[in-house]
Each structure stands twice: as structure tokens, then as C-alpha cells.
Amino acid sequence: MTSPNTLSLDKARFNMIEQQVRPWEVLDPTVLALLDTVPRDLFVSAAHKPMAYIDMELPLGAGSDQVMLAPRVQARLVQDLAVQPTDKVLVIGTGSGFTTALLAQLAQRVVSLEIDEAIARAAREALLALLAPGGRLAVIAGQEPMMRATFVTRVADASYRTAQPWDTIAPRLRNFPEPSRFSF
16 A cells, blocks of 8 residues: 555656656666666655655755755766676765666666765765665675674665675775774
């Protein structure tokens, strides 16, 4: 059974595509289909969910001067990049993660960097929610000298299985702050 809230989000997504995105000359059927299947409302805070499909920038955090671009801008960027299935994409400034999620559906590989830890955490959580049942995410996490290869598999609607089968060391991404270490 579909809830009334789901119906209103579906209608808002349809209106976004037809009234904001298409008039901005985003006509690529693949991009339009992605906009219809990747739920933008997963990438905004709970307070901004009702505005997820409105033609405006949305704040990415409390007191943050960072914003999620308007849907038409995100769609036009993705269309005009003309990403191919063999492309490797680097996104600098992940923001909400929505544009990254769209690009990930088109490219062979996407690496996305975000310097603001709170914004990066929110984007990471939203991207994890997009894993289809059976979908997998791999990351090397931790700090030297103890880093772990971490694999997350979505096993049901909202459950995940996490495995950390081996240790390794990988360089920290540049400009990502290192967490504070214990001290007296």
C-alpha cells in the first residue's frame, strides 16, 4: 500500500522534472529517468524534505554556508558532462551526495570528496540508503597503524551486513582532517 506522503513526493518529483528540469533544456532521457528513480528527498535533512523538489538551493547543515544546488542545475550539470559507462569521475565538493549518486549510475567509477565532516557524514548515510538489496559498498576506514577494509552489503529494506575481513594501510585523502587522537 502506498502512503499519501509517498504519492505527494512522487507528484513533486514529476513536477520538478516537467516544470523545472525540462524547461532548462535537460532532455537526455537517461538523465530524466535517473531524476525519476534516484529520490532527491533522501539527500536533504528531515526539516527540508518537503522542499526537496522545489526549484531552490537548500542548506546542507545548521549554520553551514554550504547548499545543495537547485534540481535544474544538478540535472544540467549531469547532462552536459555526458558521462559514459567507461568514465571515471572525480567530484570535489560532495555536498548532499545527490549529484554524486546520479553520476554513479552513469560512470564506471566515481570518487567524491567533501571537506566538511558533517556534510560528508550526511552524504555517506544517504548514499548507503541507495544501495539496492544485494548492493555493496567498500571503504578503507580507520587511522594508521590500524585501518580496516570494510564491506557493507544491503540485505533487506533497511538492514545491512558489515564485514571487516582484513587490515591494511591506505593514505588519508588530502585535506580531510584527521580525527583527534587520545591524549592526557
